[in-house]
Amino acid sequence: MAPILLNSMGNEHSNYIQQVEYVKNPHLDSMEEDILYHFSLGTKTHDLPQMFGDVKFVCVGGSPNRMRSFAQFIHEQLNLPGNMADIRDICDGTDRYSMFKVGPVLSISHGMGVPSISIMLHELIKLLYHARCRDVIIFRIGTSGGVGLSAGTVVITDKAVDSFFRPQFEQVVLGKVIIRSTELDEDVAQELLQYSSELPDIPTVIGNTMCTHDFYEGQGRLDGALCSFSTEEKWEYLRKASEAGVRNIEMESTVFAAMCRVCNLKAAVVCVTLLNRFEGDQISTPHDVLLEYQQRPQCLVAHFIKKRLALIS
Ligand SMILES: O=P(O)(O)O[C@H]1O[C@H](CO)[C@@H](O)[C@H]1O
């Protein structure tokens, strides 16, 4: 069955795009209550506009600890009053995701892989809608494997591509394949690149990011519990990826880009490379060095936020 192209602008859903800002679901308005189950939040149990109405920047990343320390970092960077120790995990009623709010910044974990981030994004986008947020920019601050880049390089995603190097995200809905475009906001990406030159010791490039559904075979690793290809086939695939402009590989960018695009959310993906995949598969860098690498996308995004809030010139 031929796939259905759903979200390039100008399709049958364009009416929703004009009518509402973030959600693209005509059924939502007829619901008496909306329970954001995996966040342990709801429209009847929580005053979402009061709790979240001032959010302007959302930062998401896989690990709860990373997103907690990003919240601490941004609290300090924005020079906000109060003690970070008092900032609680808003989602502590569930152990699925962690969420921290620091002034206009929301920091949320999304777990690993497309299904996990997709569930989080459905609820996050509805949360922004119910809270009547406006002009929000969302960033994925993550880690990745570099394709021809040395470890520690920050990659700002130009296009998020799938395992066939196509800038699209495929999803099965009601037994049919639908395809959504994975274009990200070009202006935000360029602005990030420009600010990266103001930060010493954070090598940064812009390039395509490949999103896979697996860390091992799916990313051409030879060191998983199973492996169905030869070493030569691995090199050939990585070479082809590189020729297609892929600079890093991770596991969430396509669905992140696709969902944000349909829902009119300006989005950027900023991931540091933990290794150069042309040099190996195992991540053997010491833990403290990895922690410092992980902070690089956080520093760049914090710099962007401070610029946007006119806290620095
Ligand atoms: O570092 P984060 O952002 O969690 O993401 C990357 O790391 C995980 C694999 O180790 C995948 O989820 C991949 O996308």
Ligand SMILES: O=c1cc[nH]c(=O)[nH]1
């Ligand atoms: O190689 C890597 C490193 C981090 N995350 C990935 O998905 N792949």
